[in-house]
Amino acid sequence: MGNLGVLERLLMDVLWESGQSLPANELRDRLLSPAAAAASSKPLATTTVLTVLSRLEKKGFVTRDRDSRPHLYRAVTTRAEHTAELMHEALGSAPDRQAALARFIGNVSPQEADSLRRLLSVSTTGDRSGS
Amino acid sequence: MPGAVPAAALALSALAVALAWPLPILLSRARWPARSPALALVLWQSIALAGGLSMIGALLGFGLLGFGANPLDGIRSLTGNLDAAAVPAPFVHVFALAAALLLAGHLLLNLAATFLRAEVQRRRHHHLVALLSEPLADRPGTRVIDSAAPVAYCLPGALTSATVLSRGLLTLLDADQLRAVVAHERAHLLQRHHLVLLAFKSWRSALPWFPIATRAETAVGLLVEMLADDQARRQVDDRTLAMAIALVGSAPGPTGSDDAPDATSFAWPDHPFDLLTPRLRRLVVATPRLAAHQSLGVLAAAAGLLALPTLLLLG
Incomplete structure (x- = not known):
């Protein structure tokens, strides 16, 4: 999810901003905004856009409506959902990431969290009565 | 002395079992690791490594007996006569040898992966x-x-x-x-x-x-x-x-x-x-570090465990 190419990222931005289904040539036209033009010096061909779109479809970012002519493309999630998912991953709580990083506190069982909470409340009230 | 040599393979199997079951259980239940975690970490690594070596060693030691009177002999005759017909080895020995190689390969490949x-x-x-x-x-x-x-x-x-x-x-x-x-x-x-x-x-x-x-x-x-x-x-x-x-x-x-x-x-x-x-x-709760002689004991045990499989195989 974090590893989108520049062009993929730009296309997703267009789709997220429009919030609707768009055909590839329409997407290409919207990509020719100043920001996009700065990222790639050459004007984009519609076939390039189609290639990127099919890659995005494979990655699960985009769905294609095959009934209409030309095909219409739509973002699968909203930008907010996408960001939330990335954030969850970045916080290191995804199970497949356990090997890659060491968390200060790993996964705490609910019982252990409860007993810690009890300990903390005892120690803070103890402070207050002591001082 | 054909009687003395399978003893090495048997001893290695016994060591492999001990390292796979009772020793880790004891260590994971012990209280002292909290006092000197670095030493306990060394001991765990030594147990794991010695466990792998003794498993492979037991298979290797038994397999090589099919090719010579002792493991070293077996290696020598294996490397000397690669025209397999020259060495009539019983199937179980060949099987054990193959298993040793497979196990070693499996562990190493898994580590790399x-x-x-x-x-x-x-x-x-x-x-x-x-x-x-x-x-x-x-x-x-x-x-x-x-x-x-x-x-x-x-x-x-x-x-x-x-x-x-x-x-x-x-x-x-x-x-x-x-x-x-x-x-x-x-x-x-x-x-x-x-x-x-x-x-x-x-x-x-x-x-x-x-x-x-x-x-x-x-x-x-x-x-x-x-x-x-x-x-x-x-x-x-x-x-x-x-x-x-x-x-x-x-x-x-x-x-x-x-x-x-x-x-x-x-x-x-x-x-x-x-x-x-x-x-x-x-x-x-105050947890004092292990005393010097206890620390030395743990280190000696770790070193001994590591040396044992090789000594048993070749000794």
């Missing part, structure tokens, strides 16, 4: 962190993620490593507690704990039918945390560190409070014991 997979995950995670966090002022190598959940972790890397904190952690902890957390994470990075953890993870995934491997991985994970805690204790007093652990440990997890119980525990489905209580216990 585990390290590769972790490296790929780390790269991806570095990328993600670069996107979603910002550097913390006047602390190089430390980055802050804008999230309410209190989270701290370190992300080792071949070239760059990072300590990642969340906004929630910065608001939850005071300056000293935060210093303890950062020192703890730094220690993981400096002492390269991820390498030990990965080795044990690979042992577990290579031998999934081995009940001990999970226990070993958990014990080693805890020891590594204790080692990092000990580094943090050089910077802050024990009480501050204990407070930091208790505060972060009792805060709701990053998944949010609604679905937290399941979402936070599923990554460790059969986690045999709680990991925070032992860390806290040694901060709150």
